[in-house]
Amino acid sequence: xxxxxxxxxxxxxxxxxxxxxxxxxxxxxxxxxxxxxxxxxxxxxxxxxxxxxxxxxxxxxxxxxxxxxxxxxxxxxxxxxxxxxxxxxxxxxxxxxxxxxxxxxxxxxxxxxxxxxxxxxxxxx
Numbered sequence: 828x829x830x831x832x833x834x835x836x837x838x839x840x841x842x843x844x845x846x847x848x849x850x851x852x853x854x855x856x857x858x859x860x861x862x863x864x865x866x867x868x869x870x871x872x873x874x875x876x877x878x879x880x881x882x883x884x885x886x887x888x889x890x891x892x893x894x895x896x897x898x899x900x901x902x903x904x905x906x907x908x909x910x911x912x913x914x915x916x917x918x919x920x921x922x923x924x925x926x927x928x929x930x931x932x933x934x935x936x937x938x939x940x941x942x943x944x945x946x947x948x949x950x951x952x
Contacts, residue, residue, distance in 0.1 A: 830842050830843075830860075830864060831863065831864040831867035831868065831900060831903070832860035832861065832863050832864045832867075832903050833860075833902055833903045833904070834860060838864070841860075841864075842860060842861040842864040842865075845857070845858075845861040845873075846861065846864070846865060846868070846870055846873050851941075851942045851943070852877075852943050853943075854911070854943065855908075855911065855912055855913070855914050855934075855936035855943055856905065856908060856914050857943075858877060858936055858943040858944075858945065859905075859914045859916060859934055859936070859945075860903065861873070861877070862874060862877060862945060863900070863903045863916075863918055865877075865895070866891075866894065866895040866898075866900055866918075867895065867900035868895065869891075869892055869894075869895025869896050870892075870895070871888045871889065871890075871891040871892025871893075871895065872888060872892075874886075874888070874891040874892075874895075875888045875891065877943075877944055877945055878944060878945050879937055879939070879944040879945065879946045880944075882945075882946060882947065897922070897923040898920040898921065898922055898923065898928075899920060899921040900918065900919075900920045901919040901920055901921065901927075902918075902919040903916060903917075903918055903919075904916060904917040904918075904919070906931075909933075912935060912936050912937060912938075913933060913934065913935055913936070914933075914934050914936070915931075915932070915933045915934075915951070916931075916932060916934070917929050917930070917931045918930040918932075930950075931950065931951040931952065932948040932949065932950055932951060933948065933949045933951055934946075934947070934948045934949075935947050935948070935949075
């Protein structure tokens with residue numbers, strides 16, 4: 828199967844090793860792509876594990892899992908990488924009512940003990 832993150836690689840050689848814990852994402856973009864794939868599959872556990880521990884209290888694994896399940900994730904587009912720890916992207920999906928949506932976000936990531944984590948996202952129009 829092609830990887831949901833739109834890398835052009837198979838899931839097995841792209842995001843799956845991150846989802847299974849075999850490897851950690853080597854940079855912020857790879858983590859962001861693997862998180863998109865985790866919404867598409869869905870894998871709420873991975874989404875929580877890759878959220879910065881101090882920020883996890885603002886998230887809920889069940890809600891993350893459900894948001895992945897109720898939407899059909901179509902495409903990921905990297906818009907810009909303004910720094911080593913920020914990635915701007917557009918996630919294209921169809922919501923549970925059949926409406927096409929675009930989630931446009933500037934995400935911030937942080938490396939802690941040689942591992943990247945999602946910190947927060949700023950929604951863009």
